[in-house]
Amino acid sequence: MPNRRQFLASLTLPAALPLAGCWKQLGLVNPCANAGDPGHRVDPALAAQAWAGLDPRKVLDLHVHVAGEGTGAGDPWVNPAMKSLANPFSYAHFALMANAACLGSDPANWSSRYVSRLHALADEFPGGARFLLLALDGYRGEDGKLDRKRTVFLVPDEHVARIARANPGRFLWCASVHPYREDAIESLRAAAAQGARAVKWIPYFMGIDPASPRCRPFYRELRRLRLPLITHGGWEHELVEGGVQDYGNPLRLRAALEEGATVILAHCGIQGDFADLDRPSSRLPVPSFELFARLMDTPDYRGRLYGDLSAVVQGGRQPGALATLIAKHEWHPRLVNGSDYPGPGIVAVMGMKALVEEGVLAVKDAERLWHIQDHNPLLFDFYLKRCLSWKGERWPASVFEAGRVLRTG
Numbered sequence: 001m002p003n004r005r006q007f008l009a010s011l012t013l014p015a016a017l018p019l020a021g022c023w024k025q026l027g028l029v030n031p032c033a034n035a036g037d038p039g040h041r042v043d044p045a046l047a048a049q050a051w052a053g054l055d056p057r058k059v060l061d062l063h064v065h066v067a068g069e070g071t072g073a074g075d076p077w078v079n080p081a082m083k084s085l086a087n088p089f090s091y092a093h094f095a096l097m098a099n100a101a102c103l104g105s106d107p108a109n110w111s112s113r114y115v116s117r118l119h120a121l122a123d124e125f126p127g128g129a130r131f132l133l134l135a136l137d138g139y140r141g142e143d144g145k146l147d148r149k150r151t152v153f154l155v156p157d158e159h160v161a162r163i164a165r166a167n168p169g170r171f172l173w174c175a176s177v178h179p180y181r182e183d184a185i186e187s188l189r190a191a192a193a194q195g196a197r198a199v200k201w202i203p204y205f206m207g208i209d210p211a212s213p214r215c216r217p218f219y220r221e222l223r224r225l226r227l228p229l230i231t232h233g234g235w236e237h238e239l240v241e242g243g244v245q246d247y248g249n250p251l252r253l254r255a256a257l258e259e260g261a262t263v264i265l266a267h268c269g270i271q272g273d274f275a276d277l278d279r280p281s282s283r284l285p286v287p288s289f290e291l292f293a294r295l296m297d298t299p300d301y302r303g304r305l306y307g308d309l310s311a312v313v314q315g316g317r318q319p320g321a322l323a324t325l326i327a328k329h330e331w332h333p334r335l336v337n338g339s340d341y342p343g344p345g346i347v348a349v350m351g352m353k354a355l356v357e358e359g360v361l362a363v364k365d366a367e368r369l370w371h372i373q374d375h376n377p378l379l380f381d382f383y384l385k386r387c388l389s390w391k392g393e394r395w396p397a398s399v400f401e402a403g404r405v406l407r408t409g
Helices: 002-010 019-025 044-051 088-100 110-122 157-166 184-193 213-225 250-258 288-296 321-327 329-334 352-358 363-369 377-387
Strands: 060-065 130-134 171-174 199-201 229-232 263-266 305-308
Touching: 044 363, 044 377, 060 377, 110 377, 130 157, 157 171, 184 213, 213 250, 250 263, 250 288, 288 305, 288 321, 305 329, 321 352, 352 363, 363 377
Parallel strands: 060 130, 130 171, 199 229, 229 263, 263 305
Antiparallel strands: none
């Protein structure tokens, strides 16, 4: 996706400037307002429209990232390169995410501030609505050992499990286990026993080839434990030295599906281009979304392959992909909603003007929505998706009841 890469590269210059100054002038800063601030009252008609036909007790956002930093074995960790101006691209990425999560400029206790903010955002939802918090294992080499130099950030299972246990009425948790680890199967079983509802991978960030034969025992154990795999599909931000983008090729997930695992493909492969593994003689790359669609239209995968709508409303998506996701009603039972928080709080990648021009968002809805992003990106993402339509089609309530695809008990 050259356009996406060029856009992100352009952010490295403002990233090297003070957030409160030049970034604000460029319109890239989330003002981090609060629900009670003037001008942030949600239109009651919009709220009624969004919740019509939904039981809040069934509503689940299955893609909520957790971040932070600490010194303990169970604390999250961020690669120092992400916070150094010597690495402007990485710095830009981290600074935008930190601003989206409203961490402020003081690095002390930002793990607790992240969680506090998340609680405040979640509390604007009706009682019963819940959020799946994602752990993330680090980058590991072929020997299965953690490579901190190539790890962008690390969020241990213990950290997200602790947050979820403290507030089970709002949060569930998702483990992250690298399949190359010597203790992968043991760790997977432990996570299931401790209440994990799914397993999260970002293959590019973690150094996982989903098509590798060494992943097959892991897939079989996922099937046995009834733990779905939530895994990134499509192009990923180029933050890993020597990272392999092709690990995000949706077709590489066939191995998991062949072993009977349930796969939730995050972002529906909406960005990037990859080799067509079904036509090895062809040198022409194929849009990732087309490869995702090929898997979705494979009869043998029905009931085991799902598309996660996280980030599908952000910039950089492939033309026509969002309209297809809305209009293709036969896919609707296999689509589930996630926000990719704090992603919806990144002002630079959210453009409702483009959604209006694409014909999937009414102008009146855009006018009622825009200010919500400033004080609650979680609510903004949910309301926005409830407003989208294409030629009379909308996503049904079942799309927002994502708990139906997670492990229960």
